[in-house]
Amino acid sequence: MQIGIIGGGPVGSIVGLALKRKGHTVRLFDPTTKKPKMSLALSETTLSLLENIGVHLSAGQDLVEILVNEKGLPGSMLLNAHECGYSRFGRAICSIELDRILTGQVADMVEPMAVTQVRARSTTGNPRIELETGETSEPDLVILADGGRSGLSNSIGMDAQLRSFDRTALLGRIQVETPVSGRAYERFIGTGPLALLPIDSDVYGFVWSLAPRDADALKQATPALLDALYLALPRELGRLELVYDAVKIPLIERWIDQPYRPGIVLLGNGAQTIHPVAGQGLNLALRGVSRLVDALAMGDPDTAVREAFMSWKPNRDLTRLASSSLEALFDRDLLSRKLLTSIGMALGDQSPWLKRKISEAGMGIIS
């Protein structure tokens, strides 16, 4: 099959590699080489997909433990991969490392041009794309993996539901004095959830979901940010230093319920952008990629796309719901809520069954 992919972010690159391995002819269009820098938690399911298509990640750190707690209250839940029957939950990696590896592997597919127009399949022919040079192409299937940045999906009548979380993610990297090997943290601070991912032996990436004015204030004053992080993080990490200036990203949810048209399918952030609190955006997108690639081996592209999305729908909807619910629950600075979640975590910590279920949901294994 001839496949045209619009967008060479992680999703476009990975689906391109997976399809090429299955014998399809792939053209991947993306004019941009500058990619966002953030820390990503990649689940075991994602790592298997990457291994299967020849993407081996040596950078980053395995995630073996996740400590979840409410700052200042005693109850906590420690998820341990070995206790749940796994060697690890996944791996934390800097997105730039992932991008570096992917860029090397997709180099022969990429054409550094923007796509300016796209048209669905019609009774008279294949879907059609037009490049900024005026060149046109009519592949058997167009994959739109533009991160929702281009407006092309609107031009074919796929309007996303957009919802602002009224939160800004503050991202950065810290070096700590006494790291705990393989341990990630999900801390619920009054001001918003803070995730800490180990990406090197003593370096952690942080993602802090904050009210926009708090994020602005902390981004502008490094000493204030360091103080706030020090107060927010567990004492076991010791002193900390900022490795580079923090970056902020306004958080929105973008959702298209049926992100396909004849001959065209949307994947990745363009189809669904979810709250990063549970670190699931890319993992979720890649579960969709796996289903699509398998389905394309079996039938005509439109049937394959429809079947892939129908079989993926329960998992896709559940991941959206889980991420939004976590955001709604833990972004509230109410003492009653904090006490309840703290007690809930202390009780949950006693249940190996519950901890396994939570871990498997995070890993993309719903059982």
Ligand SMILES: Cc1cc2nc3c(=O)[nH]c(=O)nc-3n(C[C@H](O)[C@H](O)[C@H](O)COP(=O)(O)OP(=O)(O)OC[C@H]3O[C@@H](n4cnc5c(N)ncnc54)[C@H](O)[C@@H]3O)c2cc1C
């Ligand atoms: C703070 C934060 C933390 C996160 N943490 C995690 C995590 O821990 N784990 C996880 O799984 N996910 C996480 N995510 C989600 C993850 O980052 C995204 O799911 C992922 O980056 C989406 O990739 P994408 O390829 O869909 O889009 P993008 O990375 O936006 O790529 C889209 C590409 O399309 C190109 N493009 C746009 N328009 C055109 C055009 N007209 N023609 C050609 N090319 C075009 C752009 O140049 C770009 O390169 C996080 C997100 C945020 C914001």
